Amino acid sequence: xxxxxxxxxxxxxxxxxxxxxxxxxxxxxxxxxxxxxxxxxxxxxxxxxxxxxxxxxxxxxxxxxxxxxxxxxxxxxxxxxxxxxxxxxxxxxxxxxxxxxxxxxxxxxxxxxxxxxxxxxxxxxxxxxxxxxxxxxxxxxxxxxxxxxxxxxxxxxxxxxxxxxxxxxxxxxxxxxxxxxxxxxxxxxxxxxxxxxxxxxxxxxxxxxxxxxxxxxxxxxxxxxxxxxxxxxxxxxxxxxxxxxxxxxxxxxxxxxxxxxxxxxxxxxxxxxxxxxxxxxxxxxxxxxxxxxxxxxxxxxxxxxxxxxxxxxxxxxxxxxxxxxxxxxxxxxxxxxxxxxxxxxxxxxxxxxxxxxxxxxxxxxxxxxxxxxxxxxxxxxxxxxxxxxxxxxxxxxxxxxxxxxx
Amino acid sequence: xxxxxxxxxxxxxxxxxxxxxxxxxxxxxxxxxxxxxxxxxxxxxxxxxxxxxxxxxxxxxxxxxx
Numbered sequence: 131x132x133x134x135x136x137x138x139x140x141x142x143x144x145x146x147x148x149x150x151x152x153x154x155x156x157x158x159x160x161x162x163x164x165x166x167x168x169x170x171x172x173x174x175x176x177x178x179x180x181x182x183x184x185x186x187x188x189x190x191x192x193x194x195x196x197x198x199x200x201x202x203x204x205x206x207x208x209x210x211x212x213x214x215x216x217x218x219x220x221x222x223x224x225x226x227x228x229x230x231x232x233x234x235x236x237x238x239x240x241x242x243x244x245x246x247x248x249x250x251x252x253x254x255x256x257x258x259x260x261x262x263x264x265x266x267x268x269x270x271x272x273x274x275x276x277x278x279x280x281x282x283x284x285x286x287x288x289x290x291x292x293x294x295x296x297x298x299x300x301x302x303x304x305x306x307x308x309x310x311x312x313x314x315x316x317x318x319x320x321x322x323x324x325x326x327x328x329x330x331x332x333x334x335x336x337x338x339x340x341x342x343x344x345x346x347x348x349x350x351x352x353x354x355x356x357x358x359x360x361x362x363x364x365x366x367x368x369x370x371x372x373x374x375x376x377x378x379x380x381x382x383x384x385x386x387x388x389x390x391x392x393x394x395x396x397x398x399x400x401x402x403x404x405x406x407x408x409x410x411x412x413x414x415x416x417x418x419x420x421x422x423x424x425x426x427x428x429x430x431x432x433x434x435x436x437x438x439x440x441x442x443x444x445x446x447x448x449x450x451x452x453x454x455x456x457x458x459x460x461x462x463x464x465x466x467x468x469x470x471x472x473x474x475x476x477x478x479x480x481x482x483x484x485x486x487x488x489x490x491x492x493x494x495x496x497x498x499x500x501x502x503x504x505x506x507x508x509x510x511x512x513x514x515x516x517x518x519x520x521x522x523x524x525x526x527x528x529x530x531x532x533x534x535x536x
Numbered sequence: 537x538x539x540x541x542x543x544x545x546x547x548x549x550x551x552x553x554x555x556x557x558x559x560x561x562x563x564x565x566x567x568x569x570x571x572x573x574x575x576x577x578x579x580x581x582x583x584x585x586x587x588x589x590x591x592x593x594x595x596x597x598x599x600x601x602x
Contacts, residue, residue, distance in 0.1 A: 435595070442592045446585050449543075453581055456554050460574045463557040464567060471564055 143234035150238075154230040158243060163193075165222045175204040177218065181226070181240060195240050197228065203242035210245045215370045216254060218245075225249035254374075261376045261401055265383065273383045273405070282383035285407045289388055291427045293356040293420045295324045297348045297387075299341060302329040306363030306394060306413040313417035321424050326353070332362040335371035338378050345381050357420070358387050360402065361413040363394025373400035382406050392416025491522040508533070543584045550577045 163181035170177050177199040183192050199207055207218045227244035265273050272283035300307040314323050328344045331337045373393055379401040382389055388407035392415055393400060403409035410416045498505040499518040513533050519526040553574045556562040562570050
């Protein structure tokens, strides 16, 4: 049998529309829900997704409504992504302001007109604090809280004198990768670097384990790396959750080679930054950090060379100083020595001259010879004996005529 | 003077000769010989110092132009 009282579907949907309009028109609601079935049409800036609520402690849905964000809502989502660093994506728990509308063709729809930034920042921050607390509790051997930061095994490592052999973890052909390599290769000091590239996606929370695996591989390679560098940058300011996981924070903290990060972001440091040896803000800054470290080492070398050169100059100078008086002494004293000896000789000469009989004769003395011998004692001389008297310029033969003894 | 002689050894010998001459313990017989030796030692020491100085200066110049 055919019921007589029926209406057309359009009449029914019209009735639904009128009823809903009566209740919801001009009203908006702040609701907490999870995002699912998300897609984004960049050309006309539209987000299509569903908002769902799950039963506590299970994945069973208790509510689900399709939703859309037109230009206004998409703009808000854009600001949200930039401010939170969190991509608007499936699984995200959000506080959104929606209007309720019904169209006969498309059914019930929520329209997103605003999204609460602080709700998500708070949630992310809570999540981050939970992970940090877990790292501190479960990895106490190599992670300890210290003031506002953390002391980890990795950030207590010391760099070698120069950083040259580098393991670079990056995604291929991104601006950040090019910035880093270009900055290192064109450094004006002319430092050379030996870089091994380990390419991996650096977006998407679910790719976190890939980075962890690469760190394991680098460690197992036993290559003598001076540092491991993790960079990401040049792209969107969103989706940093890949660097906010417990597993990655743990391996970075424990890692035996110093890790330098250059993860482009404006917000607070990620967990990887906090656990790493040397966090920097961008890939370029990471490269500059390495160059500065090496420049510091070169300066040390140059200072040492300068010091050595100066000290040697001083030493040579002081040796020259000590040589000079010695040369003077040897010169002067050897002359003096000869002079002294000359003096002695002159003295002897004078004495000899003084004692020379010829000189004595000149002074009016005479020498008496008897039998050819000089007479020094007159005892043997008696009157009548012949003697010779030698005087200056003449010899006299004489006979003694008289002798008187005194 | 062999190339093997160190600056310090030459300098020590020179000090000995100096002392002998200053104290006039060198006899005239050996004085000339001593002075000749001293002259050789002085020349040797000065050459060594000058060579070292040139090398040091070269290194310094190298550092300053580096």
